[in-house]
Amino acid sequence: MSDYIPVHGQRPRRVTARMVAEAAGVSRSAVSRAFTDGAYLDDKKRTKIREVAAILGYKPNALAAGLQGGRSHLVAIFVGDMRSPYDTAFVGQLVGELNALNKWPILIDGGGQRAATAIEDVLRYPLDALILRGGSMSADIVSQCTKYAIPMISSGRPIEAPDVDNVCCRHSDGTKEMTETLIRQGRTRFGFLAGPADFYSSAIRKGGVLEALKAAGLSLVAESLGDYTVAGGHSSAKQLLSSHAIDALICANDAMAIGALTAAREMGLAVPKDLSVVGFDDISMASWPMFDLTTVRNPIDASVTEILNLLERRLATPGKQSETVFIDTQLVLRATH
Amino acid sequence: MSDYIPVHGQRPRRVTARMVAEAAGVSRSAVSRAFTDGAYLDDKKRTKIREVAAILGYKPNALAAGLQGGRSHLVAIFVGDMRSPYDTAFVGQLVGELNALNKWPILIDGGGQRAATAIEDVLRYPLDALILRGGSMSADIVSQCTKYAIPMISSGRPIEAPDVDNVCCRHSDGTKEMTETLIRQGRTRFGFLAGPADFYSSAIRKGGVLEALKAAGLSLVAESLGDYTVAGGHSSAKQLLSSHAIDALICANDAMAIGALTAAREMGLAVPKDLSVVGFDDISMASWPMFDLTTVRNPIDASVTEILNLLERRLATPGKQSETVFIDTQLVLRATH
DNA sequence: CGGCTAGGTGAACACGTGTGCACACCGTGC
DNA sequence: GCACGGTGTGCACACGTGTTCACCTAGCCG
Structure with a gap:
């Protein structure tokens, strides 16, 4: 040995x-x-x-070499919620791609109480970039990164600031298209299962639903607040379904849709005959045989690719104008609509 | 601003x-x-x-400070499979705890083709430690880390080498206890759904089952090979259940158990009346209402805590003897046994 | 008033690397 | 034989920090 x-x-x-x-x-x-x-x-x-x-x-020694003024090859990834299936899959993909580019991702759990001080501490390293996946960051930190000339790329929550690039999914187009499909199918009484009140993605996804309903002369019959988890979706849906007669439930994400689907079945509702349940994201569980969930794909591959493109462009031209790249969603029609 | x-x-x-x-x-x-x-x-x-x-x-500048000969506060985490729910949850917990200790985790996707060269490249940084979560690593790399005096801590696949500490779950005790419980309950015809052939955890978990069966004068009626995923468990179980009459199916991990559970229901088998289906790990999905899976908990909290303890001890005494800490499993009796 | 201590301070070094600069060497063409 | 260009190579500097060492000042005690 x-x-x-x-x-x-x-x-x-x-x-x-x-x-x-x-x-x-x-x-x-x-x-x-x-x-x-x-x-x-x-x-x-x-x-x-x-x-x-x-x-x-x-x-x-990469540390000594990094001192030379060149790039350190270190990239921090600030993850909003390490427990969310979508964020987790996203980060997994991102880590793999960064590894392949010889960039070394330092992970920061944005969920904990210490998230703010953690990001503050990791900025002691001369990072090549800071990538945000969901979650929110204080304006202080953002301006600090700008001062250090650390490129920031945000995905999942757009940040309007100089030197910050954004990768943004066309959320509302996705839910709008999905809603239109359900309307065309004959659904008329719509419910919406929202995420936490301060989540950008939930609000904008709801916007797309409302737009499509309005165009068809319909309006939302019921709405309930969830927490983006399966268990939360389960209990919220149970409450909503027992108090309102609807024939379509649009959920702000897949995790809640899976919970809602289970709740509907437990209550003896036939899906999709009596009720259609749809989600958003197309997490891996959505395709599991017991769910086979109809949903809107929020493409991870395309988003990660664009993040890397933006990163490359900004490293090449540090002073360049901020960019926002939009990612198209895709309707995934499975068995619950 | x-x-x-x-x-x-x-x-x-x-x-x-x-x-x-x-x-x-x-x-x-x-x-x-x-x-x-x-x-x-x-x-x-x-x-x-x-x-x-x-x-x-x-x-x-942390880079310049790290050059001083002290600690760099960088820790690499080599993740066997970024797509496995258990590994993902494990890493999430580990990242959070490391953040709290002001250690900065660099993630390496051990699944990709580039894993070997990636780990080689990241060793250019003077790491405080290298943590392995599942997956396998070449003996070369291990001896290289030893030469650099980089502490290694492995979880999920024990490594016998100087300066490598291990955190190891008592897999076989867990499946043995579970099997005994099922026997006591009156089950007699057991099937085992194994993971990939070269997976340490699958083999040793099976060992516990066999031990308990032998003590009761029973033996395994059927066995099938899966790939540790839900879809794989689904198809393997379908095949196994259609060709063998069993009343208990022990799966090498939860993901496969969830797939098997779905397959059993699709085939019209009543769980747990006709068949008991159990898993291993207690991933978050096991407790979802639609599964409510009986399983053996492979405790993430305890494992992560022990990793950090070992890390602290080795940093305090670099030359110390290798240690292996064993983690007790817990029976989680839900609705499928 | 002299000596001594304790607190405070700046110059200088070390950490390990990449690289500009000057110089040595060597072969070629005139 | 000499100038010249191209190839190798070592010295020295720069990167940004923590820390030792020597020095200085003020204050206190005898």
Whole structure:
């Protein structure tokens, strides 16, 4: 295995370029050049140095290199809710893509009480960028990032500030299209299961529903407030369905729709015959056989791709104008409409 | 908002201690001392410097500080499968706790093709520790970490190597206890829905089942291979149930159990009357009203706490002996047994 | 009033790397 | 033989911080 013999109490230091230089009988500069592409260095010398480095287990220290004024390759991701299936899947995808680009994502749980101080502390690192996925951030932090010239890219909650780019799903187009489909299908008495009052996504998704209803001369029959979770959707839907006679329930996200679907079935309602239940996001559970939920896809792949594009563009042109990229939704017609 | 005026093409540099020193009319050393606790510095001077720093938006650069030989406060988390609900919840909890301890987790998606090179690249940063959640890592990398004196803590797949600590759930005790409970309940014809062949957790969980069956003079009636996903569990269970008459199906994890539960219901089997279906992990979905799954809890809180304990102990005593901490499971008796 | 202590301060160094600059070497063309 | 251009290479600096070391001042005691 390893030939390293631990010395009690004194932990071995990291191998530095100097040690490699001494071992290989060259100057420290040569070692540095051996690891930088396009530097003048004799080919034989380069391979020699690399061999010695491999034996000693040397890697250039990224911290010291980052000090040089270039990029640190560190990217912070501020996650609104680490427990939400959508955010989790989103972050998983984003992390994988960043890894592939040699960017190293530092995660910050935006849900905890310490979120504000955590983001404050992580700003001590010279980050290449800060990516926001859902959740909200104080204007202070935003302006601080601007001062540090740290590019910010927000997804899920648009931020209007200089040097902040946004990736935004066309929420209202999605729910509007879905509502139109349900109307065309003959549904007339609509209910809406909303998310928390201060969630941007819930409000704008509702807007699309109202727009479509108004155009058809209809209006919302019932509305209830949920918390974007399955359990919350279950109890909210139970209450709503027992007090109002509706034939279509549009939920602000999939998690609540899954809860609502279960509640409807428990109450003896046939879905989709008596009632259509639809969600938003198309999380992986929506396609599970026991749900087979009709929903509006909020595409993760496209959003992540656009985030990386925006990041690249801003790193190339730091002073550029803020951009907002819109992502088209897709109707996913399964078995509950 | 901010008084920062972008200069086209020339991005503003980060504020350094020197700039603060000049602005406040003190030495650079004084600025450094103003931000380190317990350093000799006149109180009035300290508050003055901090005020100026706040106005300029100065924060000590963590990269430069990390170069000093102390800790970098960076911790890498290698995640076996970013799409698995259990791993995702685990990592979410871990990230939150690390944030609270002022440790900054760099995530690496261990699922992708690039996982091996990614971990190799991230080792260029002087990490305080490397935490493994599931997935497997080459012996090369492990010995490399040892050489660098980077503490490694593995959860979900024990690694036997010097300087590697393990947090390990008592898998077989959990499934053994569960099997005993089912036997006591009168079940006699057992099936097992296994995970991928090379998964440590699946094999050892099966071991507990076999142990309990043997003690009761029973044996496994049927077994099928799944892939630890809901869809996989659904199809594997369908096949297994249509070819074997069993009254208890033990699944290697919850995701497959949820799939199996759905398959059983689709096939007209009454759960738990005709068939009991149980899982392992107690992921959040297990408690959803439509499943209400009986399962063995693989406690995330306790595991994460122990990881942090081990981390603290190893940072305090770098040369210490490897430790393995075992985590007790808990039977969660819901509605499917 | 002299010596001593304790608190306060700035210069200087160390951390590990990338790179500009000057210089050495070598082959070629005149 | 000499000028010249191209290739290698080492020295030295820069990056931004924490910390040691020497020094200074003020205050107190004898």
